[in-house]
Amino acid sequence: MGVTQGLHRVVQQTPELPATIFQGRVRTWAESADRVARLAGALRAIGVQRGDRVAMLALNSDRYHEYLFAVPWAGAVLNPVNTRWSPAEITYSLNDSESRVLIVDDTFSELASTLKTDCPDLVAVIHCGESPCPQGMFDYEELIASHDPVDDAYLSGSDLAGIFYTGGTTGSPKGVMLSHAGLLTSALGFTAHGGTITPSGTSLHAAPMFHLADIGAWMSRNCSGGTHAIVPMFEPTAVADAIVRYKVTDVLLVPTMIQMLVDSAATRDWDFSSIHHLVYGASPVSETLLDRIAKAMPTVKLVQAYGMTELSPVATVLDSESHRNAGLRRSAGRAAPHAHVRIVDENGREVRRGTIGEVVVRGDHVMLGYWNRPEETKQAMIGGWLHTGDGAYMDECGYVFVVDRLKDMIVSGGENVYSAEVENALAKHPAVAGCAVIGVPDQDWGERVHALVVPTEGANVSADELRAHCKAVIAGYKAPRSIEFVDHLPISGAGKILKHDLRARYWPAGDRAVH
Structure with missing residues (x-):
């Protein structure tokens, strides 16, 4: 199983179906695959070899979709860069991963010259924006036009697919190594969980595409076929307009984004009836927000996914049926089909149902480890189980209720x-x-x-x-x-x-x- 597998399947079955829609630009799956193969050829011509890291620092676009396919197609490793980081954090991640090529859009093109100076491993910068290509960079469209398509490297299984850096809010970001099998396992498991994604529908990418949550949604859409509608970033009016214009069936947002979208909907007569599934993560939604969602989107099915980068990223799912039970809405759902989830004590022993412990997970979707951090990998991976650092309890039916990050627990007066x-x-x-x-x-x-x-x-x-x-x-x-x-x-x-x-x-x- 590999990241490019979905591309081959969709091209074989629905080559003329739109693959991407971005700012009025529509490309079919056949066109998308051709561009991916040509971009992969260009990367190889620049000097990218098997296993080299290729980074992208850009807002959402159809070219981000092509990057996610073209890098593994070329036999290389993805390194999507957090667009909200400071220049120092970006520099750290590029140097730590020893990225060889960096792709930037108009938003980050001015920063690129500094990054190239500060990151000695970078041999090339590619400009993928709409503005003229700055001096000293390769032009993305010219590279595609001037290079022949190459054969897929067909990376799969335990091959390294990407290095995905954690937020770094408590120290230097850690590079999480995820395999091809891990990413596809998580996507297939989520898709197989009934009522989570519309087959051959249209997914909207409004959450940042550098983040594994959105990459997971991207993978799920590739597995089920259909179309990727993309906006550069989350902005309530633009998202609402895209949902209506492109008849979006599935969208991934975090609760804060949902709140803003509902606020926007309250001032406009938006028709959100096309949406089948609204997937959210990061935290549960409040009862107040649930009521507002029901008014703004009366036909939508809510789905919560819980996980983390180290899990590619899904561990548990709270499906739309469970959302109807008020007592379960604060839970993170039950183990997804591909995940084995337990709650354990400090000695790794499973605790009784209803007892708070640490969430641990194992399965083919678990990370390969932290890049260049063997000791931290050993601390997180014990006996094949990924220790999440989340405190939670599990009820008799297997629903997981996350209570806190263990490091965030408050000890007040000994309680x-x-x-x-x-x-x-x-x-x-x-x-x-x-x-x-x-x-x-x-x-x-x-x-x-x-x-x-x-x-x-x-x-x-x-x-x-x-x-x-x-x-x-x-x-x-x-x-x-x-x-x-x-x-x-x-x-x-x-x-x-x-x-x-x-x-x-x-x-x-x-x-x-x-x-």
């Missing part, structure tokens, strides 16, 4: 408090649009439970009211002892709240112990 449980309680209040709970220094309690709350527009709510609300839902010692109202929360490229950034405001560097 363990899981921030997700407090956040869930806060989210039930109609005046709460978003929230994050962290531990902050406290002279009496060691740590105190502190909540940062984004109120819904026009809401008038006090801290005392929210504390009383929480105490009616969870134990009193878990309720926030302090509440801060904010306009927004810092969000990562994956749509997750950056708690490390929030804690940094309260803790001197390095003072907080990791539990």
Whole structure:
């Protein structure tokens, strides 16, 4: 099994079906495959050899789709670069991976000259934007036009498909090595989980294509056939327009994006009836948002996927049927068909149902390891199980309820408090649009439970009211002892709240112990 397998299959069966739609530009699967084979030929001509890393620093586009196919077609290794990183972080990842070629669009073309100077392994930069090609770079379209197509290298199985860097919010980013079999296993497992993707439908790529969540959605669409509709980045009006214009059937978003899309829909008479599946991840959606989704998209089926980069990325799925059960909506679902999931104690022993422990996962989708980090690989991979670092419990029916990152657990007065449980309680209040709970220094309690709350527009709510609300839902010692109202929360490229950034405001560097 390999990344290019889906391309061969779709070209064989529906060559004239649109493969990509981007800013009015439509390319069929036959055209897409030809361009992929020519781009692969150009990469080889530049000097890319089997196993070399080829990076891409660009916003979403149809050319990103071609990159994801062409690099393995050429026998090389993907390295999609986080567009939200600082230049220093980008430089680190390129040097750490020893990337040989970098593809950039108009947004990042000015940075490219600095990167080439600071990254000695780079032998070439390719410009894939719409503007004229800057001096000293190869022109993407000219490379495709001037090179003959080459045969697929047919990388597969345990061959390295890509190095995908983690966020790096607590130190240097780690390069996660994923295999061809791992990526395809995760995509096939997710697709096989009933009611997750529409066969031969149209998927919208609005989440960043450098992120493995969207790459997973891209892989799933390739497995089932159909069309990729693409927008450069998430912007509510542009996304809503694309959904209507291209009759999108499936879309992947994070809850913060869904919130903005629903807000936009409330001011316009958008017709979202084409959407069959709305897949989300990073965190559960609140009851308030669920109600708003039902009004804006009454026919949509909600699907939550839980996982991480190290799992290619899917581990569990909460399907649309389970969303109808109010008691299950805060869960991350059950193990996907391809994943073996357990909850274990600190000694790796499986705990009783309902007991909090660490989520561990094994299967053919688990990473090969961390690039150039053998010790950290050993710490994460124990006896074939990937230790996620997530605290959770499993109910009698196999539903997994994630309570916190283990390192984010708050110890207040000797009691363990899981921030997700407090956040869930806060989210039930109609005046709460978003929230994050962290531990902050406290002279009496060691740590105190502190909540940062984004109120819904026009809401008038006090801290005392929210504390009383929480105490009616969870134990009193878990309720926030302090509440801060904010306009927004810092969000990562994956749509997750950056708690490390929030804690940094309260803790001197390095003072907080990791539990």
